[in-house]
Amino acid sequence: MSFQDTTQRFMFEHADVRGELVSLDQSYRELLAKHDYPESVKALLGEMLAATVLLSTTIKFEGLLILQARSSGPLSTLMVECSSDQAVRGIARYSEDLQGDTLPELMPDGILTITIDPQEGQRYQGIVPLEGNSLADALSAYFDNSEQLPTRFRLQADGRTARGFLLQALPADRQIDPEDRDATWEHLSILANTLTAEELLSLDNQTLLHRLFHQEDLRLFDPAKVRFECSCSAERSGNALVSLGREDALALLAEQGGEIEVDCQFCNARYRFAEAELIGLFTAAQRHARSLH
Structure with a gap:
């Protein structure tokens, strides 16, 4: 039934x-x-x-x-x-x-x-x-x-x-x-x-x-x-990369051949970040940090 x-x-x-x-x-x-x-x-x-x-x-x-x-x-x-x-x-x-x-x-x-x-x-x-x-x-x-x-x-x-x-x-x-x-x-x-x-x-x-x-x-x-309902998103995946720090994130980008793939373990969704997107994440994070001061 x-x-x-x-x-x-x-x-x-x-x-x-x-x-x-x-x-x-x-x-x-x-x-x-x-x-x-x-x-x-x-x-x-x-x-x-x-x-x-x-x-x-x-x-x-x-x-x-x-x-x-x-x-x-x-x-x-x-x-x-x-x-x-x-x-x-x-x-x-x-x-x-x-x-x-x-x-x-x-x-x-x-x-x-x-x-x-x-x-x-x-x-x-x-x-x-x-x-x-x-x-x-x-x-x-x-x-x-x-x-x-x-x-x-x-x-x-x-x-x-x-x-x-x-x-x-x-x-x-x-x-x-x-x-x-x-x-x-x-x-x-x-x-x-x-x-x-x-x-x-x-x-x-x-x-x-x-x-x-x-x-x-x-x-x-x-x-x-x-x-x-899975709570994963491109925004959350991007925030996880920002939490690594700019230097480590760029090193990971180079290690993975110019594109970082972030996979959700729960639903298998995949989020991709190229260099331009990664730089954009850190620029947005810096702007947000300055707005708080």
Whole structure:
């Protein structure tokens, strides 16, 4: 079954628990179309994509949320960025002799990093071991160990569709008694754990939630759109060259035969700068610097 690219929140009317469902089709396929990934990498990158969108819905921020996994194994890097308005891009790095299908096989002794890069204010970064049999396990453990609100993840991707499910406890409001809150969280978690991979990939949100929580008083909010969008541009590539300094940039120009090529690792876009364009970049940068004084 095909889904639109959306993230959709739901809440329990009489419990301090919320949830989120992410469905990614076109954005996932656009991301994969930029690279020729093996099937196992496609699946894990899809799970990472769904997880990053889910994480972006748990906080209020303007900027980027970046989820990155690194390891010394055959799959060395998975990275996905999600903006506060749900624009996503991602990339994977792996060795030519890639073997294995599961997260422990592909990324042994891995590290998981969650970075919030706001447009204003300080950057936040959390780093934890990439533990468990799946990315969902690792993220759930991250929330358990970081003294944040209890959170559970379910993630699934097959190279065509990526889906994610999140269940999260909220600060006390509707249920003040700690024992009642704990009992409710355990009850809803048990129900959520009955969700199968096939159901997560094939059922629409309303059917899925009815299947899990048909005896609960639940409210489903309007979905928000998710899209693939790479933030690279000729301007950003030019700024990167200016940051090298005039002397080093001209040396690089000579080394590359009179034209510098800057490739975007995420979308494979290529930006070219000949000598006249490079000189123009530094002239514009000097003018801008003088205007600030």
